[in-house]
Amino acid sequence: MEFITLGHGSGGKLSHRLISELFLKYFQNEILIKQDDMAIVPGSSMNWAISTDSFVINPIFFPGGNIGKLSVCGTVNDVAMSGGIPLYLTAAFIIEEGFPLAELERIVQSMAETAASAGVKIIAGDTKIVGKGQADGIFINTTGFGLIPEGRNISGRNAQPGDVIIVNGTLGDHGVAVMAERHGLEFSVPIFSDCAPLNEIIALLLENVPRVNVLRDPTRGGLATTLNEIAYQSNVMIELWEEKLPVKDEVFSACEILGLDPLYIANEGKFIAILPEEFADIALATIKNHPLGRDAAIIGKVVDKPKENSNNKVYLKTALGGKRILDMLAGDQLPRIC
């Protein structure tokens, strides 16, 4: 069995072997193959959407994915949430000395497969090796680029009172799957991360629906934190309907055992769309028609401008008719979830 050594990060012979025998083998495309210190991407009159994310998830392999798949999905999804069409990714690895090469290959292979399925090319990369104990296995940064077709204006600042809020499926799957794997928990019904690239389903939505005001993926901090961000950016209040929130029974049970709240747990294959009520039906039908949207639901609405200086911008209408304020996540219930 082969392991990563400090020499793999030297910039010399071992680095070149790692690039040609592993990264180029899986990531090969006409831009990356040039092997200059930078990639060259053709110009376009359209605007670019650019997003960067580092992935430090623990454990690196989990039910439904691994750090490689996640590193592609996470950044593809951030770009897609601007209405941009993701085209390119860079990938930068920080690897701990002694990391098994076979595991690195599984991760790289998974990145290549996910990138291919999302239609994006990995065009530039970097590898740094740090000593034993100076990192926890492997960290991956991806930075993504997508072109935004003219006329699209999707932003967290655009939510309007009266808009409906749609989510494309069940909440909390990713966070609970990772926590269960981390702590060696087994459930009678296994729970899988929802980790998936959302650019295809988003493209269909934007094709079929004349106006979408906000798109965002509720990752770290979960749905509640994401909606708080949007409520602040748009200066509106948001009402969620508890009985409409899609949560799998097994995730709900696991959350009760683990003391977690599905509204604050990271998702990696979910988005919320905020759009005018008149387009709610066509939007929901379009989303439900895609494999990643079967459990989609309208889960609430944008209700009003908040009272001046109020910090309470998002609330849940409970099944019993009560109201529960949903603040941003305070502290961290699940470190290293992405």
Add this chain to the structure above:
Amino acid sequence: MEFITLGHGSGGKLSHRLISELFLKYFQNEILIKQDDMAIVPGSSMNWAISTDSFVINPIFFPGGNIGKLSVCGTVNDVAMSGGIPLYLTAAFIIEEGFPLAELERIVQSMAETAASAGVKIIAGDTKIVGKGQADGIFINTTGFGLIPEGRNISGRNAQPGDVIIVNGTLGDHGVAVMAERHGLEFSVPIFSDCAPLNEIIALLLENVPRVNVLRDPTRGGLATTLNEIAYQSNVMIELWEEKLPVKDEVFSACEILGLDPLYIANEGKFIAILPEEFADIALATIKNHPLGRDAAIIGKVVDKPKENSNNKVYLKTALGGKRILDMLAGDQLPRIC
């Protein structure tokens, strides 16, 4: 004294405070301020040069710079080596729990100053916190974007027999400064890293010189490894002249003590330019006229196509008239140098 906690990576309240009170304070610009999950950059008919790098240098503060300054210079320089004009950077931080906030602020401030001096904007970011012992202080990834003016064709594949090789100053300063700091060595003449953004001096060179075939910054692996890469890409041989290589006396002495070879040590404010001999004088004069080029020298030339299957593509003509083959770096003489 305040320290980074896992909560700063939650995506919730503490993350938002860190962004608004630290990152936005220093990095503020019209793109970053929108605070969506992605940055939007205007389209252009010109091609983009894109480069990504993670920085894991140890120690994070060293004579002449710190990991923040380095993370801006390194990526700005990679973009500039394509003939591109660096415009934007993303910045992604992986920080160990317990890291002092005051040190993070020094690093962020230094990034902001260096970005301003290089004329680039930091347009998107990410922060991940890992537990104590799961990273070594702080790692920073930057990804850079620059526009390439029409007609520029600069690449490691373009070196031509007869071309001269110019370097803009002394070799090995960065690597030796970092090693000295790491091991607590003191020299009678202090040694400083050459860490600097090279885009301005490169812009002047490309303005004044009608044809530049190759530009590259000899970072990890040093001058010898960089020239080997170019010799392979261009399928040429390269001859270096030992007596012309600029090395500071104090760096030379330190290398003798530490058992290092200045030709294999990382530089962070140096570039080599390979260009037709007819433009050697104007190129050298232009470089020497800039503060970052005072010690510039013509250090060798591209000599010929290599013999078939020969691995020896770069050699040094010694002061005594001998020939020494300069292979790529094997193993790693200086881990975590950038």
